[in-house]
Amino acid sequence: MHLYVAARLYRIDAIRSRIRPGAWALGALLLWLVYLGGVHLGDEALDWRWWPGQFAMTWLGILFITSVCLLVSDLATCFGYWWRPHNRKLTAGAALAGALVSAFAIYQAVRTPVVVEHELVLKDLPAHLDGTVLVALSDIHLGAQRRAAWMERVVERINAVNPAAVLLLGDQVEDEPANDPRLAGVLRAIRAPRGVWAVTGNHEYYGNAAGTIAEFEAGGVRWLRDERIELLPGLHLAGIDDIGSRMRNGGNILSGLDQLYPGAAQGATILMAHIPAAPVIDRAAARGVGLMLSGHTHGGQIWPFNYLVAQRFPYVDGAHHVGDMQIIVTRGAGGWGPRMRLWKPGEMLKLTLRAPR
Structure with a gap:
C-alpha cells in the first residue's frame, strides 16, 4: 500500500x-x-x-x-x-x-465516547427495580495515548447519566498498567452508589494483569473474576475472567461460566464477558442468563473490517437476542492499533432496565 x-x-x-x-x-x-x-x-x-x-x-x-x-x-x-x-x-x-x-x-x-442508550426488559427483574440505570464501557485501552486526562472526560460523561453502577467490560488498558498517578483519583470520582465493577480482557493478560487489577482497585474498582454478586436486591451481576488465553491455547473457554452457573441462573442476571465467543453466548443463554454484555470487537473499528470481524464472532455490534437472552456487544470507548474509527465513534452504554409486565 x-x-x-x-x-x-x-x-x-x-x-x-x-x-x-x-x-x-x-x-x-x-x-x-x-x-x-x-x-x-x-x-x-x-x-x-x-x-x-x-x-x-x-x-x-x-x-x-x-x-x-x-x-x-x-x-x-x-x-x-x-x-x-x-x-x-x-x-x-x-x-x-x-x-x-x-x-x-x-x-x-480521539473524541470522548458518545452515550448510546438501550432500554430493555430484563426477565425476572423485580418491579421495584424498574427504571434502574447502569453504564457499561469496554475497550478503554488506557496507556500511552489515553491517560487520566482523557478518562476524566469519560467520568464526567458517566456522572451525567447518574447510574446506579458502572460496568467495565475488559481491555481497560493497552497492555501494561497505565502507571498514571492521577488515575486512582479520577476513577474514585465516578458517582455510582452500587459501585464500579470490572472484568478482565485479553489486553490485561498481554501485560501485567496483577498490576492492572491493583491499579484499578486503588481507584475503587472491584473485579469479578469468575464471580457473581447481588448488585441490588433481586438483580445479580456475574463476571467471567477473560477467555482469550484459553482460546489461544486450546483450553476450555467455558470453565469460568460453568463454575459460576453449574445449573440454571436464578433471578434477574447480567453477565459480563469481554469476548462474545459463540460457545459462551450459547452456554449463557442455556443457563438462563437474562443479559450478556461484551466488547472486544471494536465494532470492526475501521470499515469494512467489521465484515471480517463478523467471520469470527456472531455479533459485532449492538443489541441482539439469543433465545430468551439479550446480548449487547459494544464497539468500545477507546480503540487499538490505528487511532482511527470509521464510521462510528467510541461509545459508552446507558442501560435502562425494565421489569416484565
Missing part, C-alpha cells in the same frame, strides 16, 4: 512540478523505514517510543483508507486508460478524499 500510494500521488501535477523523482522516492523510502521502526518499537511503551509506534499504526490506517480511495479512482479510469484528460485530476481528488476521510477517522477515535 505504501508503494502504491507513493506512486499514485506522484502522478498529481502539483507534486510532480515541485519535487524531483529522486527526492520523492527517497522521501517515500525514509517514511517507510520510520514506519518499520515504529512497528518494531510498538506503541504500548509510555516513553518516547510511543511516538514512532503510534505513527506506524496510524500511518497504516491512513494508507488503507487512501489506497481504497485511489483504487476507486484507478478502476474508474481503468488505471489511466480512460478519461485521460481528467485522470490526474481524479487521482488528486481521490488523494484529497483519502486525507479528509482519514482525518475524520482520527477525530472519531
Whole structure:
C-alpha cells in the first residue's frame, strides 16, 4: 500500500512540478523505514517510543483508507486508460478524499465516547427495580495515548447519566498498567452508589494483569473474576475472567461460566464477558442468563473490517437476542492499533432496565 500510494500521488501535477523523482522516492523510502521502526518499537511503551509506534499504526490506517480511495479512482479510469484528460485530476481528488476521510477517522477515535442508550426488559427483574440505570464501557485501552486526562472526560460523561453502577467490560488498558498517578483519583470520582465493577480482557493478560487489577482497585474498582454478586436486591451481576488465553491455547473457554452457573441462573442476571465467543453466548443463554454484555470487537473499528470481524464472532455490534437472552456487544470507548474509527465513534452504554409486565 505504501508503494502504491507513493506512486499514485506522484502522478498529481502539483507534486510532480515541485519535487524531483529522486527526492520523492527517497522521501517515500525514509517514511517507510520510520514506519518499520515504529512497528518494531510498538506503541504500548509510555516513553518516547510511543511516538514512532503510534505513527506506524496510524500511518497504516491512513494508507488503507487512501489506497481504497485511489483504487476507486484507478478502476474508474481503468488505471489511466480512460478519461485521460481528467485522470490526474481524479487521482488528486481521490488523494484529497483519502486525507479528509482519514482525518475524520482520527477525530472519531480521539473524541470522548458518545452515550448510546438501550432500554430493555430484563426477565425476572423485580418491579421495584424498574427504571434502574447502569453504564457499561469496554475497550478503554488506557496507556500511552489515553491517560487520566482523557478518562476524566469519560467520568464526567458517566456522572451525567447518574447510574446506579458502572460496568467495565475488559481491555481497560493497552497492555501494561497505565502507571498514571492521577488515575486512582479520577476513577474514585465516578458517582455510582452500587459501585464500579470490572472484568478482565485479553489486553490485561498481554501485560501485567496483577498490576492492572491493583491499579484499578486503588481507584475503587472491584473485579469479578469468575464471580457473581447481588448488585441490588433481586438483580445479580456475574463476571467471567477473560477467555482469550484459553482460546489461544486450546483450553476450555467455558470453565469460568460453568463454575459460576453449574445449573440454571436464578433471578434477574447480567453477565459480563469481554469476548462474545459463540460457545459462551450459547452456554449463557442455556443457563438462563437474562443479559450478556461484551466488547472486544471494536465494532470492526475501521470499515469494512467489521465484515471480517463478523467471520469470527456472531455479533459485532449492538443489541441482539439469543433465545430468551439479550446480548449487547459494544464497539468500545477507546480503540487499538490505528487511532482511527470509521464510521462510528467510541461509545459508552446507558442501560435502562425494565421489569416484565
